[in-house]
Amino acid sequence: MSQAEAGRSPLRVGAVRYLNAKPLYFGLEAIAPGVLLEMDLPSRLADRLASGGLDVALIPSVEYLRGAHLGYRIIPGLAIASAGPVRSVKLYSRVPFGRVGRLALDEGSRTSQALALVWLLEAHGVRPEVVEPLPMGVPVQESTADAVLLIGDRAMRDPDEPFHAVVDLAEAWRGLTGLPFVFALWVARAGVELGDLPERLVRCRAEGLANVGAIAERDGPGLGLDRDDCIGYLTRNISYDLGEAEEQALRLFARKAAALGLAPEDVDLAFVNAQSRRLPDLASRR
Numbered sequence: 001m002s003q004a005e006a007g008r009s010p011l012r013v014g015a016v017r018y019l020n021a022k023p024l025y026f027g028l029e030a031i032a033p034g035v036l037l038e039m040d041l042p043s044r045l046a047d048r049l050a051s052g053g054l055d056v057a058l059i060p061s062v063e064y065l066r067g068a069h070l071g072y073r074i075i076p077g078l079a080i081a082s083a084g085p086v087r088s089v090k091l092y093s094r095v096p097f098g099r100v101g102r103l104a105l106d107e108g109s110r111t112s113q114a115l116a117l118v119w120l121l122e123a124h125g126v127r128p129e130v131v132e133p134l135p136m137g138v139p140v141q142e143s144t145a146d147a148v149l150l151i152g153d154r155a156m157r158d159p160d161e162p163f164h165a166v167v168d169l170a171e172a173w174r175g176l177t178g179l180p181f182v183f184a185l186w187v188a189r190a191g192v193e194l195g196d197l198p199e200r201l202v203r204c205r206a207e208g209l210a211n212v213g214a215i216a217e218r219d220g221p222g223l224g225l226d227r228d229d230c231i232g233y234l235t236r237n238i239s240y241d242l243g244e245a246e247e248q249a250l251r252l253f254a255r256k257a258a259a260l261g262l263a264p265e266d267v268d269l270a271f272v273n274a275q276s277r278r279l280p281d282l283a284s285r286r
């Protein structure tokens with residue numbers, strides 16, 4: 001039974017408006033009637049979940065770490081992840097990476113912001129000063145920083161400027177750790193009654209993946225992507241599972257981000273329906 005059917009006020013669900021997230025909430029309004037769906041930038045979704053303006057949201061994974069002390073819970077099994085390359089999270093540099101002194105970060109991002117800093121330090125030994133964020137709609141050319149992070153839809157096509165170096169950060173993370181990278185998670189605020197929303201979100205993903213062609217036809221042209229290119233991005237560059245490798249990657253990223261002061265220390269991954277998630281373990285116990 002949905003929240004609305006049970007007579008409670010509808011769940012306010014926030015989803016990332018970029019192309020890469022569309023398969024995760026495909027058909028949500030039909031699959032979970034009564035849910036109020038809003039689309040926004042990942043960074044704004046995180047702020048709105050933290051301030052109580054949303055009940056459940058697809059937020060940057062680093063924002064789960066930052067909000068865990070508030071009682072945040074992850075909806076299991078689902079994520080925006082990539083085994084690398086991801087295509088849409090790139091660091092463009094005007095100087096060799098080892099000489100980046102001033103870094104501008106995409107306004108829409110939180111996780112990739114932290115990932116860029118982790119990678120620059122681990123791979124190149126630099127800790128640049130973070131300068132003005134790059135607001136949506138402002139072209140890279142207007143930033144005077146040495147390097148600029150772009151994510152999401154606006155990173156799908158390279159900016160109109162020759163760069164000294166460009167790196168795909170999911171590919172770079174894989175090179176560093178051998179693991180996939182987890183960009184975003186469905187997270188519920190403390191105390192929110194989810195009913196069967198987690199199961200319905202799993203259905204949305206199945207529907208979304210069965211309908212990537214329709215998503216590509218609807219959303220690809222606006223981003224300058226032809227159908228096959230768009231389908232390739234959604235099925236090969238991005239992945240939507242939060243499995244064991246992704247959880248391991250998330251824990252490792254949490255430690256690396258904490259070491260840089262970008263997330264709190266020792267955050268546990270807390271899940272909704274922790275019991276049902278553990279069912280296979282319980283069932284194998286005699």
Ligand SMILES: C=C(O[C@@H]1C=C(C(=O)O)C=C[C@H]1O)C(=O)O
Pocket residue numbers: 016018020021042043059060061080086088089108109110111112113151152153155183184
């Ligand atoms: C892969 C991507 O993942 C996104 C990256 C995020 C971040 O950096 O905080 C948040 C949500 C995801 O949609 C992308 O947008 O390109």
